[in-house]
Amino acid sequence: MEYSRDFLSCLDSDTSLKILMCLDDPADLVRVSCVSRSWRRYVIANCICKQLCLKMFPQLSRVACVVELNQHGAKEHADVGSSNSMEWLTLQRDHRIYAYLVKACTSSVAMNCIAKTIGASSTDNLPQESIDNTLEPRDHVAGRFSYWSSNGQSNPNVPETLTYELVSEICVITEINIQPFQAHFQMGSPIYSAKSVRFKMGHPKSSLDALDDEKFVWTYTSPEFPMTQENRLQKFRLPEPVLCIGGILQIELLGRVQRQEMDGLLYICVSYVEVLGGSLSPPFSVDILEPSGVFVLKRDQLANCQPLMTSENDSQAIPAHHMRRGLRDFQHIVTILRGHIGVVEDDWDEEEYEVDDFEEEYAL
Incomplete structure (x- = not known):
C-alpha cells in the first residue's frame, strides 16, 4: 500500500473516463465515487452515471432535463450563489437522479x-x-x-x-x-x-x-x-x-x-x-413535452424511502438504517483495534472519505 498511487491523477482525463465507463454495474460506479473526494468529484463532473444510463437505455437520450421534487411536490432549488457552485449542485443532483434510476432499472423484480x-x-x-x-x-x-x-x-x-x-x-x-x-x-x-x-x-x-x-x-x-x-x-x-x-x-x-x-x-x-x-413509479415520473417528444424526468425524494418493488426475500433483508450505521461505526471499530496493537497510526481522513447518505446507502 505504501507504493499505491491514484491512477486518476496519473492518467489523462480521456483515458480515466474510458476505464470508468467499462463498469457496467451501477453499484460499482457509486462505490468508485466513495473512494475519495477527488474520485467522487471526477465521477460527478463527468456525468458518468448519466452516461451509464444512456448506454443501458438509449430511450433516455430524449430527456430534456431532470427535476428533483421535495416532500411537498415542489422542485428543489439550489441556494443563491456563484455560477460555479450552482453548476456543481446541478451536477450533484443529476448524479443522484441517474444513479437512483439505473439502480431501480436493474434491481426491480419481474x-x-x-x-x-x-x-x-x-x-x-x-x-x-x-x-x-x-x-x-x-x-x-x-x-x-x-x-x-x-x-x-x-x-x-x-x-x-x-x-x-x-x-x-x-x-x-x-x-x-x-x-x-x-x-x-x-x-x-x-x-x-x-x-x-x-x-x-x-x-x-x-x-x-x-x-x-x-x-x-x-x-x-x-x-x-x-x-x-x-x-x-x-x-x-x-x-x-x-x-x-x-x-x-x-x-x-x-x-x-x-x-x-x-x-x-x-x-x-x-x-x-x-x-x-x-x-419505476412512484419514485420516478415523466412529463412528455409535445410536439418535440422530449420529456422531463422527475424523481420524488419522499417516494424514495419506499421499495420500488417487493420480493419474497425482503423479509430477510437487513434494514437500510442498520447498514448505514454499520458503515459509520467502521472507523470507530478500526480505531479500537488499532488501539490494542498500539503501533499503527490512525491515518483515516474523514474529509477525504466523506460520502453522503445517498452514496452510502447505494454502495451497500
Whole structure:
C-alpha cells in the first residue's frame, strides 16, 4: 500500500473516463465515487452515471432535463450563489437522479406490467372475442373459451395489433409472452397463431389530429420474432431491457397461418398476453413535452424511502438504517483495534472519505 498511487491523477482525463465507463454495474460506479473526494468529484463532473444510463437505455437520450421534487411536490432549488457552485449542485443532483434510476432499472423484480387493454385493430365477435380476454390466463371462464380473435382475411399478409396500457408511465420491459389460441371446438383443433411478432413502445399523442389515424408516438420498435404454431405460452425476450416512456405497448401480429374451415378465411387468435418488467413509479415520473417528444424526468425524494418493488426475500433483508450505521461505526471499530496493537497510526481522513447518505446507502 505504501507504493499505491491514484491512477486518476496519473492518467489523462480521456483515458480515466474510458476505464470508468467499462463498469457496467451501477453499484460499482457509486462505490468508485466513495473512494475519495477527488474520485467522487471526477465521477460527478463527468456525468458518468448519466452516461451509464444512456448506454443501458438509449430511450433516455430524449430527456430534456431532470427535476428533483421535495416532500411537498415542489422542485428543489439550489441556494443563491456563484455560477460555479450552482453548476456543481446541478451536477450533484443529476448524479443522484441517474444513479437512483439505473439502480431501480436493474434491481426491480419481474411482474406483469399490463394495467388494461386499449384496443385491437379488429375483432371478429364483440364482446365474446374481445381483447380483454387476453388478460385472463385461463382458457375457460364461466364455461366459455377465453380468447381474442381478429377478423377473417383472405390475404395472409394482413397484420393485426393489440395495444395495452402499462401499470405506469415509466417501466422497464424485458419480455413479452403470448399464447396463441387453439380452437378445440373446431374440427382438427386448429391453432390460430401468427407467423411472427414485433413490439412497439411509446406514449399517446397529446393532441389528436382528426386526419391522423395514429394515436401514439412510438419510441422503440423491437426486432421481429418468429412465432410457432403451438398452444403454449411463447416467450419473447427483448435483446436488451427497454425503458418504456409513456406506458403504451403494442403487439404487432405479422402473417396468418391458419384458415377457418367454415369460411376459408385466415384468422389470428390469442388467448393470453403477459408483459414482464418493473414499474419505476412512484419514485420516478415523466412529463412528455409535445410536439418535440422530449420529456422531463422527475424523481420524488419522499417516494424514495419506499421499495420500488417487493420480493419474497425482503423479509430477510437487513434494514437500510442498520447498514448505514454499520458503515459509520467502521472507523470507530478500526480505531479500537488499532488501539490494542498500539503501533499503527490512525491515518483515516474523514474529509477525504466523506460520502453522503445517498452514496452510502447505494454502495451497500
